[in-house]
Amino acid sequence: MEKYIWLFPIIFMVHDMEEIIGFGIWLQRNQKMLAEYFKLLWLGGFIACTLHFIVHIGQSVFIRKYIPALITSMICLPISIWIISECISILECKTEKIVLFDFIGIIIVSVNVKFAQSLIGFFTKKAGINTDS
Numbered sequence: 001m002e003k004y005i006w007l008f009p010i011i012f013m014v015h016d017m018e019e020i021i022g023f024g025i026w027l028q029r030n031q032k033m034l035a036e037y038f039k040l041l042w043l044g045g046f047i048a049c050t051l052h053f054i055v056h057i058g059q060s061v062f063i064r065k066y067i068p069a070l071i072t073s074m075i076c077l078p079i080s081i082w083i084i085s086e087c088i089s090i091l092e093c094k095t096e097k098i099v100l101f102d103f104i105g106i107i108i109v110s111v112n113v114k115f116a117q118s119l120i121g122f123f124t125k126k127a128g129i130n131t132d133s
Contacts, residue, residue, distance in 0.1 A: 040097060043087050044105025047098075050080040052109060 027034070053073035060070045088098065 036091075036093075037101075039087075039091060040093065040101040041104060043084070043091065043098065044101035044103070045108055046080065046087070046105070047084055047102045048105040048109035050077065050084060051106070052113070053077045053080065 053076055056067065056069045056073040057077065060067045091098075
Protein backbone atom coordinates (compact mmCIF):
# COMPACT_ATOMS: atom_id res chain seq x y z
CA MET A 1 0.00 0.00 0.00
CA GLU A 2 2.84 2.39 0.86
CA LYS A 3 4.16 2.39 -2.72
CA TYR A 4 0.72 3.51 -4.02
CA ILE A 5 -0.04 6.27 -1.51
CA TRP A 6 1.90 8.92 -3.45
CA LEU A 7 -0.11 8.18 -6.61
CA PHE A 8 -3.33 9.62 -5.18
CA PRO A 9 -2.19 13.29 -5.10
CA ILE A 10 -0.67 12.97 -8.58
CA ILE A 11 -3.81 11.43 -10.07
CA PHE A 12 -5.99 13.99 -8.28
CA MET A 13 -3.86 16.94 -9.48
CA VAL A 14 -3.87 15.74 -13.10
CA HIS A 15 -7.65 15.36 -12.94
CA ASP A 16 -8.11 18.78 -11.34
CA MET A 17 -5.90 20.42 -13.99
CA GLU A 18 -8.22 19.11 -16.70
CA GLU A 19 -11.16 20.64 -14.86
CA ILE A 20 -9.41 23.95 -14.23
CA ILE A 21 -8.30 24.31 -17.84
CA GLY A 22 -11.46 23.09 -19.53
CA PHE A 23 -14.42 23.80 -17.29
CA GLY A 24 -14.83 27.51 -18.03
CA ILE A 25 -14.77 26.89 -21.77
CA TRP A 26 -17.13 23.92 -21.40
CA LEU A 27 -19.60 26.04 -19.38
CA GLN A 28 -19.62 28.74 -22.06
CA ARG A 29 -20.25 26.22 -24.82
CA ASN A 30 -22.98 24.36 -22.92
CA GLN A 31 -25.00 27.17 -21.32
CA LYS A 32 -28.12 26.38 -23.35
CA MET A 33 -28.09 22.70 -22.37
CA LEU A 34 -27.45 23.54 -18.71
CA ALA A 35 -30.29 26.05 -18.69
CA GLU A 36 -32.64 23.41 -20.13
CA TYR A 37 -31.52 20.85 -17.53
CA PHE A 38 -32.02 23.37 -14.74
CA LYS A 39 -35.55 24.05 -15.95
CA LEU A 40 -36.25 20.32 -16.18
CA LEU A 41 -34.83 19.76 -12.72
CA TRP A 42 -37.03 22.52 -11.35
CA LEU A 43 -40.04 20.98 -13.10
CA GLY A 44 -39.19 17.54 -11.71
CA GLY A 45 -39.02 18.96 -8.20
CA PHE A 46 -42.30 20.78 -8.71
CA ILE A 47 -44.01 17.61 -9.97
CA ALA A 48 -42.67 15.72 -6.94
CA CYS A 49 -43.99 18.45 -4.64
CA THR A 50 -47.38 18.20 -6.32
CA LEU A 51 -47.38 14.44 -5.77
CA HIS A 52 -46.63 15.21 -2.13
CA PHE A 53 -49.83 17.28 -1.99
CA ILE A 54 -51.77 14.32 -3.39
CA VAL A 55 -50.26 12.06 -0.70
CA HIS A 56 -51.45 14.43 2.04
CA ILE A 57 -54.95 14.54 0.62
CA GLY A 58 -54.96 10.75 0.31
CA GLN A 59 -53.76 10.36 3.90
CA SER A 60 -56.60 12.54 5.13
CA VAL A 61 -59.17 10.63 3.08
CA PHE A 62 -57.77 7.30 4.30
CA ILE A 63 -57.94 8.16 8.01
CA ARG A 64 -61.08 10.29 7.55
CA LYS A 65 -59.61 13.14 9.59
CA TYR A 66 -57.93 16.46 9.12
CA ILE A 67 -54.15 16.28 9.03
CA PRO A 68 -51.75 19.22 9.07
CA ALA A 69 -50.99 20.22 5.46
CA LEU A 70 -54.42 19.17 4.13
CA ILE A 71 -55.74 22.69 3.58
CA THR A 72 -52.63 23.97 1.83
CA SER A 73 -52.46 20.77 -0.24
CA MET A 74 -56.03 21.27 -1.41
CA ILE A 75 -55.35 24.92 -2.27
CA CYS A 76 -51.98 24.32 -3.92
CA LEU A 77 -52.86 21.17 -5.90
CA PRO A 78 -54.99 22.74 -8.68
CA ILE A 79 -52.62 25.70 -9.04
CA SER A 80 -49.63 23.34 -9.21
CA ILE A 81 -51.27 21.14 -11.85
CA TRP A 82 -51.95 24.23 -13.96
CA ILE A 83 -48.35 25.49 -13.58
CA ILE A 84 -46.93 22.06 -14.47
CA SER A 85 -49.15 21.86 -17.54
CA GLU A 86 -48.06 25.33 -18.66
CA CYS A 87 -44.37 24.57 -18.11
CA ILE A 88 -44.53 21.27 -20.00
CA SER A 89 -46.03 23.04 -23.01
CA ILE A 90 -43.44 25.84 -22.80
CA LEU A 91 -40.48 23.46 -22.56
CA GLU A 92 -41.64 21.25 -25.44
CA CYS A 93 -39.61 18.30 -24.13
CA LYS A 94 -39.89 14.62 -24.78
CA THR A 95 -41.89 12.72 -22.19
CA GLU A 96 -38.85 10.56 -21.37
CA LYS A 97 -36.87 13.62 -20.29
CA ILE A 98 -39.69 14.89 -18.12
CA VAL A 99 -40.08 11.46 -16.48
CA LEU A 100 -36.32 11.21 -15.86
CA PHE A 101 -36.17 14.62 -14.23
CA ASP A 102 -39.35 13.83 -12.29
CA PHE A 103 -37.59 10.84 -10.74
CA ILE A 104 -34.63 13.05 -9.87
CA GLY A 105 -37.08 15.57 -8.38
CA ILE A 106 -38.76 12.81 -6.36
CA ILE A 107 -35.39 11.82 -4.92
CA ILE A 108 -34.57 15.43 -4.01
CA VAL A 109 -38.00 16.04 -2.46
CA SER A 110 -37.81 12.72 -0.58
CA VAL A 111 -34.48 13.71 0.95
CA ASN A 112 -35.96 17.09 1.83
CA VAL A 113 -39.04 15.47 3.44
CA LYS A 114 -36.82 13.14 5.47
CA PHE A 115 -34.78 16.14 6.63
CA ALA A 116 -37.97 18.05 7.50
CA GLN A 117 -39.22 15.06 9.49
CA SER A 118 -36.00 14.99 11.48
CA LEU A 119 -36.47 18.70 12.23
CA ILE A 120 -40.04 18.00 13.39
CA GLY A 121 -38.70 15.42 15.83
CA PHE A 122 -35.96 17.75 17.01
CA PHE A 123 -38.28 20.71 17.64
CA THR A 124 -40.95 18.52 19.20
CA LYS A 125 -38.41 17.25 21.73
CA LYS A 126 -37.07 20.78 22.32
CA ALA A 127 -40.62 22.00 23.02
CA GLY A 128 -41.09 19.17 25.50
CA ILE A 129 -44.05 17.70 23.65
CA ASN A 130 -44.58 14.02 24.45
CA THR A 131 -45.38 12.00 21.30
CA ASP A 132 -45.39 8.59 23.01
CA SER A 133 -49.15 8.51 23.54
